[in-house]
Amino acid sequence: MDILGFLTLSWFDPLLLFLTGAGTLAGIYVGAIPGLSVTMAASILISFTFKWDVNEALALIAGVYMGGVYGGSRTAILLNIPGAPSAIATAIDGYPMAKRGEAGEAIGLTTVMSVFGGFIGILALALFAPFISKFAIMFTSRDYLLLGMIGILLVGTLSGESFAKGAFAGALGVLIGMVGLDPMTAEGRFTFGTITLMGGIPYVVAMIGFFGVAEAFVQIHSLNLPVIKQKIDRIIPHFSDVKRYFWLALRASGIGTIIGALPGTGGDIAALLAYDDAKRITKNPDVPFGEGAKEGLIAPEVANNAAVGGAFVPMLTLGIPGDAVTAVIIGALYIHGLKPGPLLLVETPHLFWFIVGNLALANIFLLIFGLTGIKVFTKIVECPKAILIPLIIILSSVGAYAIQNNPVDIYWMLLFGVIGYFLKTYGFQVGPIILGVILGPMMDSNYRRAMIGARGDIGTFLWDFASHPISLVLSIAFLLMLLSQTPIWPVLKSLISRKTNVSNQ
Amino acid sequence: MPHDRPRRPGEIVFVVLLLLASLWLFWQSVLISGFSGLSTPGVFPMLASGVMVVSALWILRDTAKRAPDGGGISRFLEQVTPLRQAVMLGLVAVYVSVMPWLGFVVASGLFLIATIGFLWRRNFRLTVGISAVALGVIYLIFRVAFQVVLPRGTLFQGLF
Structure with a gap:
């Protein structure tokens, strides 16, 4: 009974209902406008909401997240410009549909299927998180260290130009997270004797700098967006289509949820994998892929919304963000004095069920807003970047300042923005940096705890990784992932194949 | 694959700067508590900045392999900081x-x-x-x- 009460808390509380709805609507627009990203919006929003009640802040952010992941699809379909990275695959078949005059149908189908995927992801969160959480209580410090490293490694390998760039960005983030007084011994790290640095660099400022300001500077390169007008008529999808693609949608939801639940990977990767999967399993599409196949539109959109629920699983059960947005949300939970991890479900079960119910509510709002207001939408999305970019910078400044009313944070933000601009220009991703900032301090303290547990003996420390089942599995996963990215891998592979060839002869 | 695009203007200078910054950060990490123990506050920063140094070297190698963009500072001003x-x-x-x-x-x-x-x-x-x-x-x-x-x-x- 209690669970039901927490689950539906935001459904009956007028303020929470309003905030979730407003968040979802805002998320759709933020996700849709190229140049504004969900991570950007979430990181700016968090700095405003940290004085609020935690439920209110979470309601708004859940709405923005849900809406934002979906919103990218609209510009992908209408303008062939993915509003968010998670909609890159959507544009491949969505835009050809729009060119055929089926933009309305494409948007309608996307909406219904996104909502379907969203619910599967939320269901998975509600069903599996309590189990994983019970299991996670058995995790030791070294397992958290491994999970953190796996998370940074995954996000580093799957995004950006090369693994080395991902590793560099992740390590840079870890170092940014280390600045300030060491939480265990109160020794200063990278403080250079100044008081300003003793409290560390607020990670929200780093996020706003890397995702807001840096992105704004990158966007200046593409100021003049070609505006293509689309005719939109029927939006409510045909029931026969929904029925026909049900199994595909279910399959894509599974992919989305699992990819979302892996630490470090989120909706963008889920969408690309689901698209690829749909392409392989669909033998005879009505329209070839890449020319407006509905399968190619549905699969990525289902998967990226399913990934939202999935991404909350490791965040709430292990305290490890599933993707960049959940990294930001973890930041919000910390600010509110909560500690995401296996004990969150034990100590604050109401919060867990509130989040689940709230995501479901946001998903319902998504259906409502997704099928209405498209005419107004097309007008707003055409807002010139020349107006948008200055606004992003102003909002970022307000956000950076609002965290602790300290003008110095605005300078930090600008510095990170400039560094981020150059990193982006030369093919680095900023996602791993943020993951590093969030996970760095966690990995540091877990490493040291594990080392102290091994009495400072490196042999015992390493042996512990191999002698405990959970640690062993995680260690093997980590090593395999690491090996697959290094030049040793092809050599190993050819060695193995040569051996099997020899034994076959 | 690192070879499919030419080097961007100023890329090699940027990577060298990253390498120098990483080396400096590594040195700063060593200064925190040196090599006095395995669970001191300085170990993790040394590991992280060590990863930065190694990966910066790796990136430098990849970047150096790319075909040079040519055009020097004017191309940099044109493409990177217009x-x-x-x-x-x-x-x-x-x-x-x-x-x-x-x-x-x-x-x-x-x-x-x-x-x-x-x-x-x-x-x-x-x-x-x-x-x-x-x-x-x-x-x-x-x-x-x-x-x-x-x-x-x-x-x-x-x-x-």
Whole structure:
């Protein structure tokens, strides 16, 4: 009974209902406008909401997240410009549909299927998180260290130009997270004797700098967006289509949820994998892929919304963000004095069920807003970047300042923005940096705890990784992932194949 | 695959700078607690900056293998820091440095007019109008609805 009460808390509380709805609507627009990203919006929003009640802040952010992941699809379909990275695959078949005059149908189908995927992801969160959480209580410090490293490694390998760039960005983030007084011994790290640095660099400022300001500077390169007008008529999808693609949608939801639940990977990767999967399993599409196949539109959109629920699983059960947005949300939970991890479900079960119910509510709002207001939408999305970019910078400044009313944070933000601009220009991703900032301090303290547990003996420390089942599995996963990215891998592979060839002869 | 695009202008200089910064950060990490133990506060920073040094070397190797872009500093200015970016960066720097003096409202208003005017190049009245509306909306949402404290300037004695 209690669970039901927490689950539906935001459904009956007028303020929470309003905030979730407003968040979802805002998320759709933020996700849709190229140049504004969900991570950007979430990181700016968090700095405003940290004085609020935690439920209110979470309601708004859940709405923005849900809406934002979906919103990218609209510009992908209408303008062939993915509003968010998670909609890159959507544009491949969505835009050809729009060119055929089926933009309305494409948007309608996307909406219904996104909502379907969203619910599967939320269901998975509600069903599996309590189990994983019970299991996670058995995790030791070294397992958290491994999970953190796996998370940074995954996000580093799957995004950006090369693994080395991902590793560099992740390590840079870890170092940014280390600045300030060491939480265990109160020794200063990278403080250079100044008081300003003793409290560390607020990670929200780093996020706003890397995702807001840096992105704004990158966007200046593409100021003049070609505006293509689309005719939109029927939006409510045909029931026969929904029925026909049900199994595909279910399959894509599974992919989305699992990819979302892996630490470090989120909706963008889920969408690309689901698209690829749909392409392989669909033998005879009505329209070839890449020319407006509905399968190619549905699969990525289902998967990226399913990934939202999935991404909350490791965040709430292990305290490890599933993707960049959940990294930001973890930041919000910390600010509110909560500690995401296996004990969150034990100590604050109401919060867990509130989040689940709230995501479901946001998903319902998504259906409502997704099928209405498209005419107004097309007008707003055409807002010139020349107006948008200055606004992003102003909002970022307000956000950076609002965290602790300290003008110095605005300078930090600008510095990170400039560094981020150059990193982006030369093919680095900023996602791993943020993951590093969030996970760095966690990995540091877990490493040291594990080392102290091994009495400072490196042999015992390493042996512990191999002698405990959970640690062993995680260690093997980590090593395999690491090996697959290094030049040793092809050599190993050819060695193995040569051996099997020899034994076959 | 590292070879499918030519080097971007200034890329090799940037990577060398990253390598130097990483080496310096590694040195700073060593200074924290040296090699005195395995669970000291300095170990993890040394590991992280060590990863940075190794990966920067790796990136340097990959970058050096790419076909040089050619064109030197002029190409860099053209592609990486064109006039638009440089002017915008300058305007943002001015904006954040005058904010404590002018206050958020005045500084942002001027910033919006200057930047929209610069990037959009439409008539002045429209620019001012859009800036005023945008600023009004931001003020209403953040100051009035969200109750966020916005920086006030010393010039107007806390009025803005």
